[in-house]
Amino acid sequence: MPARKPSIGGNWKMNLDTAGVKALTGDLLKVLDTSIADTVDVTVFPPFPYLAPVAGALCDAGSQLQVGAQDAWATPNGAFTGEVSLSMLKDVGVSTVLVGHSERRHVIGESDELVNEKLLAALDAGFEVVLAIGEKLEQRESGKTNLVNIGQTCLGLAGTTAQQMAKVTLAYEPVWAIGTGKTATPQDAQDAHLAIRQAVGSLHGEDVANALRIQYGGSMKPGNAADLLAQPDIDGGLIGGAALSADDFAAIVRAAS
Secondary structure, three states: OOOOOOEEEEEOOOOOOHHHHHHHHHHHHHHOOHHHHHOOEEEEEOOHHHHHHHHHHHHHOOOOOEEEEOOOOOOOOOOOOOOOOHHHHHHOOOOEEEEOOHHHHHHHOOOHHHHHHHHHHHHHOOOEEEEEEOOOHHHHHOOOHHHHHHHHHHHHOOOOOOOHHHHEEEEEOOHHHOOOOOOOOHHHHHHHHHHHHHHHHHHHOHHHHHHOEEEEOOOOOHHHHHHHHOOOOOOEEEEOHHHHOHHHHHHHHHHHO
16 A cells, blocks of 8 residues: 555634734744655645735745635636635635535535535646545434445545546545544544545545545544544544644644654
8 A cells, every 4th residue: 555645734714814814824834844744745724815815925935835725616707706716716826625524515505516516626727625525423323424425425526537536635524523522533533534445446446545645624633633643544634623723733733744
């Protein structure tokens, strides 16, 4: 099995203001040595209004931290009030697009088909893409964890080629563990990640599946990061609350390295 470079994403969600974004970006530049990119790929996902200033600050500092967008619209510029196009994101320095986050699915109401449309459009536009999947509590309690995750994986990746998969990262985020303080045990997370990897293997073959990075996105924190990241099929994390603290986020990145 090939070695997979760890990948850590910091999802700032709908948080912070101009001063807070400036402070957090500056703190990240202080606590994350530029050499960290040799061992871990690190991406931050600010809210849309702050993408350009964060990208500019990282570029000016010579940082290898990447900037990602929390979402994107799938079609080109036009009459789509309130949406943000892929060309706009590229214009302000975004390199990665997150699609299918649980809040987009279960709060905003996005379907698997729309998530897939966004993923394909982002890949066609040259972006790295993080596809988030995960089950809700009632689905987990009824024994449907793998059924839900495999379904979201296969529907989300529909129409992709094996070559395109080199630019895709999956993020398993058990919905019941996001923002609740609950975390799957390392073995629970490993079992879910293995099932997801096997589903990708059924789509694109074993080589693609083995090369795929799968992040864990359910309340990873400095205290549990090392145990989670030690699992053979957990290749990083999509970090929520802990990403708003530069020290906590850096501790997770160092655990991944």
